[in-house]
Amino acid sequence: MSIRYKDAGEGDDALIAEINTTPLVDVMLVLLIIFLITIPVVNSSIAVSLPREPNQARETQVDNAIVTVDANGALYWFDAPLADRQALARQLVRIAVMSPQPELHIRADARASYEAVGQVVFSAQQLGIARIGFLTEPPAR
Template sequence: MAMAVGESSDDDVISAINTTPLVDVMLVLLIIFLITIPVVTTSIPVSLPKERVEVRETKPENVIISVDPSGNIYWYDARMPNTEALVAKLKEVSKKDPQPEVQVRGDTSSRYEGVGKILLACQRAGITKVAFITEPPPLGG
């Protein structure tokens, strides 16, 4: 047996890592994930509501109660002195058949307390139909 000096033999250790199989496996996994993810992420089909502006006609029998910025309550144009007077008027209205709708108009800068008083008075008087009157959104917005 002779010793080979300076020559490389087949028994030498290869120090470089071959990354080609690793890249091939990663590309195959990427393709598999790209194909299967849209199939796996299904959602329940639902019909979402569309934004709509419903034009409500004010009928003569409807009752309009307003709240100004300082919290004063108005029956049409007449200022109500207190909540008990409002309940008394609403009890008269609640006896009508069919019962009219109470429409609440609250100022944007008023506190919620005034609107809450109206809702409590409607509840105490037995009113079943209450609507909140708002301004329609601006066109195109």
């Protein structure tokens, strides 16, 4: 006895030797639509046009106060060294009560720690000094 298979072209139940790609195409189209919808959400950012202006050098006024922070974190009021943070606070209190209030300019060494400069800014903010600026040098051309 032997088993006999029908030929491929025989009858209604003929074997189909092709891959059905319809489900694959359906899944791929759904994934494509999902990616097209989610990509703009991932890349969202607020587009702004920032001004392009060169820094303008301003002359320091006589009544502006200058605090210098050197590379080691030592503080100076103009050119006079300050013993500690309390000495800085005493100087800042003097200019905080003036009317009109002078600007506080901070000259910090590029190697100075962020903490030392941050403490000067924090002290000035606590005492109500409204105008704080940083003195820099223009880049070499």
